[in-house]
Amino acid sequence: MEIQLSAVVPVPLREKVLQQQSDIWNRDIRFLPAQTIKIKAPSGTGKTTLVHYLYNIRYDYTGSISVDGKPWSSFSKDQLAAIRQQQISVVFQDLRLFDQLTALENIELKRVMSPQPYHPQEKIREMADRLGVSHVLNQSSATLSYGEKQRIAIIRALMQPFQWLMMDEPFSHLDEANTEKAAKLIAEECRARNAGFVLTDLDHDNHFDYQVTYLL
Amino acid sequence: MHFYQILKKIIRTGVGKGRFLMAAVGLGIAMLLILVALQVHHNFNELLYGERNQNERADFLVINKTITNEMMGNNALSTFTPAEIDDFKKQPFVDDFGVITAGAYNVKMVANQLGFSTELFFEAVPDSFIDVKTDQWKWQQGQQEVPVIVPSDFLDMFNFGFAMGNNIPQFSEETVSSLSPGIVISQGMRSSQFNGRIVGFSDRISTVLVPLSFMEWANSVYGEGQAKPPSRVIIKTKDPSNPVLTDYLDQHGYSTNKEKTKYSKVRVIVQTIVSVVGFFGIVLLMFALLVFSMFIQLVIASCKKEIRLLITLGAAPRQLQRYLLKQFVPLYIVIGLLALVLVAGLQWWAAGLLAKHQMFVPSLPGVITFAAAVTILVLVYLVNLFAVKKHIAGM
Structure with missing residues (x-):
């Protein structure tokens, strides 16, 4: 699955974007299948906006984003749902867990959303063990710390099949050791699927072997 | 989960x-x-x-135009025109339709045995509408004896009204049937004499009936040339309480036996x-x-x-x-x-x-x-x- 951006300019950031030099905005670029991509940028330059564009939940841009040559705007709601269940997964910066569910249910929701789950249920506990959140699985997600929520959101994103994983500052509230573990798990899961990912962050990091790094 | x-x-x-x-x-x-x-x-x-x-498969209704004060003195207004008859026949609730032919001559019945004579009238309907089933119901030209059907109400009126009030003996249906009163039909100076024979009592049609063949012969001989239009018709219908039927009657100013149509309401x-x-x-x-x-x-x-x-x-x-x-x-x-x-x-x-x-x-x-x-x-x-x-x- 190849993602093409052509002359994408976010409408709210138009002035700013056109003045500055950017590797992404207002350019024609391709995210090739299985590429590991880092997008580095300071705050306020549109990292989250870009992830939302790539995941197609925000549309306020000029230019176009296409998936395998087909622009996002041409997909129906049911086609989009299928893509989100099978081909593109996401870790939002604001995590977006359901407060009324437990941590486990939040993960399970994503696992059973498609009729044939990618992972068996035991995999949840296994991943939670690795990331050190198995003790909070049965707690309401509203009561978790931000760092715990972040790890739950990462596990949730890994429950489904995907060819691309979009991550928006996924380790912002994790310490070095936990980040290490999470990155390792993500790398393994991506490798198992032969999938690529797009990760945004403020700074330079060595959590993954990035094939491409863009400055936003 | x-x-x-x-x-x-x-x-x-x-x-x-x-x-x-x-x-x-x-x-x-x-x-x-x-x-x-x-x-x-x-x-x-x-x-x-x-x-x-289905207790009774069909019902018969005798229908005439309601006589209003405006109609009085003009008999033509109370008769059915051919157009009206055609329209009536076409109604979905009409299974069979017949006209009641009235005699165009005077009738006098003389019952010597009973010691009375009376002016009378004859009418005729097609045989299929008659509820009295008897072999005697036929007449051909030259036959001296004329079969007659009278309404059963007639006998009741005589027995319970007239006879009681006038100290005359009452008669059973059998006795009446055995009588053969003389019948004189006439028009002006011409007249013919027959022997009447009451062959049955009808609950369906309240008129004095003679066979249609007799009626046609008598009308041709004693009538005034052209046939009189009918003033009463009889229909056979499956359902006399059908509101469509009662509506039709009301609209055209026709009337019939209310008893039979009262279920319509x-x-x-x-x-x-x-x-x-x-x-x-x-x-x-x-x-x-x-x-x-x-x-x-x-x-x-x-x-x-x-x-x-x-x-x-x-x-x-x-x-x-x-x-x-x-x-x-x-x-x-x-x-x-x-x-x-x-x-x-x-x-x-x-x-x-x-x-x-x-x-x-x-x-x-x-x-x-x-x-x-x-x-x-x-x-x-x-x-x-x-x-x-x-x-x-x-x-």
């Missing part, structure tokens, strides 16, 4: 549950009213036209009540449907954030629609089945009750009732589906 089990925790359908249950009760009552109305209508038809309830009343009940059922159904779609809108609106997040995470709108419908539809089916069971119970009970009075209706509701129940459920389902689709699509 199943996807729907988790959805249950996210999309709370408990919002406004009271209203939903009220609407469900409303749906139940609406279904009941509609089904009962249909079933009563069905039963009523069964009572009127069903094979088992009852039928109109029953049909009106049934229609009103059915109408209320439909109105109630409409309200229930309205409340259901408002309820669905409320549920979806109250979980707007959650539904949006579900869709963001990849839940297909179709999955959510199916989930929401699954929350409501089983209840509708239960309501539909309950209404059907209740109607079936009522029908069974009514059938038992009516059977005691020799009225037979099926002990199970008719196909139309089942079909209506299914139709209503399909309608409810479609309205729900539409509401769910519309509001989910708006996310």
Whole structure:
């Protein structure tokens, strides 16, 4: 699955974007299948906006984003749902867990959303063990710390099949050791699927072997 | 864990549950009213036209124009024109149609044995309309004896009215039948004499009848050349209480034996009540449907954030629609089945009750009732589906 951006300019950031030099905005670029991509940028330059564009939940841009040559705007709601269940997964910066569910249910929701789950249920506990959140699985997600929520959101994103994983500052509230573990798990899961990912962050990091790094 | 089990925790359908249950009760009552109305209508038809309830297959009505004050003195106004007769024959409720031919001559009956003579009149109808079955009912030219049928009311009037009041002996039907009064028919100076023979008493036609062959001969010999238009007609109909028939008679100013058509009024009343009940059922159904779609809108609106997040995470709108419908539809089916069971119970009970009075209706509701129940459920389902689709699509 190849993602093409052509002359994408976010409408709210138009002035700013056109003045500055950017590797992404207002350019024609391709995210090739299985590429590991880092997008580095300071705050306020549109990292989250870009992830939302790539995941197609925000549309306020000029230019176009296409998936395998087909622009996002041409997909129906049911086609989009299928893509989100099978081909593109996401870790939002604001995590977006359901407060009324437990941590486990939040993960399970994503696992059973498609009729044939990618992972068996035991995999949840296994991943939670690795990331050190198995003790909070049965707690309401509203009561978790931000760092715990972040790890739950990462596990949730890994429950489904995907060819691309979009991550928006996924380790912002994790310490070095936990980040290490999470990155390792993500790398393994991506490798198992032969999938690529797009990760945004403020700074330079060595959590993954990035094939491409863009400055936003 | 199943996807729907988790959805249950996210999309709370408990919002406004009271209203939903009220609407469900409303749906139940609406279904009941509609089904009962249909079933009563069905039963009523069964009572009127069903094979088992046919005591008499057909009824005969003698019909004439109502004589009003304006008509008096102009006999032509009270006769049926050929156009009127043609129109009448074409009516769907008319199975057979005959005119009553009046004699165009004077008749005098002399009963020497009884010591009286009287002026009389003859009329004739086609044989198929006569309720008296006898071999003697025939006449051919040259035959001296003329068979006559008189209304049974005639004999009753004589026996219980005239004879009692005048100290004359009463006569049985047999005695009267054995008499052969003299009959004189005349026109001006010409006259002929015959022997009358009362061959039967009619409950159907209240006139003095002679065979049509005699009437035609006598009219040709003693009449004034051209046949008089009929002033009375007789029809055979399956259902004298058919409101269409009574309406037709009223519209054209015709009148007949009211006794026979009086059930028409009852039928109109029953049909009106049934229609009103059915109408209320439909109105109630409409309200229930309205409340259901408002309820669905409320549920979806109250979980707007959650539904949006579900869709963001990849839940297909179709999955959510199916989930929401699954929350409501089983209840509708239960309501539909309950209404059907209740109607079936009522029908069974009514059938038992009516059977005691020799009225037979099926002990199970008719196909139309089942079909209506299914139709209503399909309608409810479609309205729900539409509401769910519309509001989910708006996310």
